[in-house]
Amino acid sequence: MKNDFFLKVLLVLFTVVLISCGKDEEEGEITYTPEKEQALLKKYLDYLVEEEYDIDTTANGVYYVVIEEGTGNTPQSGDKVSVSYNGLFIGGAMFDSSGDPDSYGYYTYTHRVTDMLDGWEEGIETIKKGGTSLLIVPSNLAYGEYGYYDIPPYTTLLFEIYVHDIVSPE
Numbered sequence: 001m002k003n004d005f006f007l008k009v010l011l012v013l014f015t016v017v018l019i020s021c022g023k024d025e026e027e028g029e030i031t032y033t034p035e036k037e038q039a040l041l042k043k044y045l046d047y048l049v050e051e052e053y054d055i056d057t058t059a060n061g062v063y064y065v066v067i068e069e070g071t072g073n074t075p076q077s078g079d080k081v082s083v084s085y086n087g088l089f090i091g092g093a094m095f096d097s098s099g100d101p102d103s104y105g106y107y108t109y110t111h112r113v114t115d116m117l118d119g120w121e122e123g124i125e126t127i128k129k130g131g132t133s134l135l136i137v138p139s140n141l142a143y144g145e146y147g148y149y150d151i152p153p154y155t156t157l158l159f160e161i162y163v164h165d166i167v168s169p170e
Contacts, residue, residue, distance in 0.1 A: 030152075032147075032152045032153045032154045032155065033154055034139075034145075034154050036154065037138070037139055037154040037155065037156055040090055040156065041090070041136070041138060041156045044090050044136070044156075045063065045136070048065065053065050054066070055136075056126070058122045058123060058125075058126065059122070060118070060119075060122055060141060061138055061140070061141065062119045062122050062123040062135055062136065062137055062138075062141060063135070063136035064123055064126050064127075064133050064134065064135050064136065065133060065134045065136075066126075066127075066131065066132075066133050067131075067132040067133055067134060067160075068130075068131050068132040068162075069128060069131050070127065070128030070129055070130035070131020070132075070163065071128060071129070071130050071131075072128050072129025072130055072131075072163075072166060073128065073129055073166055074124075074125050074126065074127060074128050074129075074166075075111040075124055075125055075127075075163070075166050076111065076125075076168070077111055077112035077113075078110065078111065078112065078113060078168070078169045079110070079111045079166050079167060079168050079169070080108060080109075080110055080111075080165075080166070080167040080169075081108065081109060081110075081111050081124065081163065081165070081166055082106045082107070082108040082163075082164040082165040082166075083098065083106065083107055083108075083124070083161050083162060083163050083164060084098045084099075084105060084106055084107070084161075084162045084164065085097065085098050085107065085159055085160060085161045085162070086098075086159070086160045087157060087158070087159055088157070088158040088159075088160070089155065089157070089158070090156055090158065095150060095151060095157075106164055111124070117137065117141065117142050117143075117157075118141045118142075119135065119137030119138070119141030119142050119157070120135070120137065120159065122141070123135035123137065123159070123161075124161060124163070127161060127163045128163065129163050129164075129165060129166045130163065130164075131162070131163055132160070132161065132162040132163075133160075133161055134158060134159070134160050134161075135158065135159040135161060136156060136157075136158055137156065137157045137158070137159065138156050139153070139154045139155050139156060139157075142155070142156070142157045143155065143157075
């Protein structure tokens, strides 16, 4: 089911991007605006609803879909958290990854101490140890109006995150 979900997500992401690409811009020049981000995000969320995925939202507006519930605790401030993750654009292109978990591609950080995206910090607090979720992070909780390297401004980011371990400080 997990693989089936992400294959569907990637297919839809590709389709949404094709549909959302307008011809109002000069060839080769793309303008990123909050309005375009909101329109693309709405199309993506509408698709997930049509496919009957349960979408929840955090207090500050991170959307998330629980793929696998997990059985442990959720991360708290100061916990050492080990995750495997893929960072994706709504179009399906990957911009970051922790690598292959079978090859020890884990990322470990200290929750709410290590400098992370606001949307990541808030969203990961919904994922229990052993759980997997898809976080949908609007740009105001990611890189905002400026973007970051290859991440354009006003870009919603997706994170597929599996929480391997959570270790509380002693």
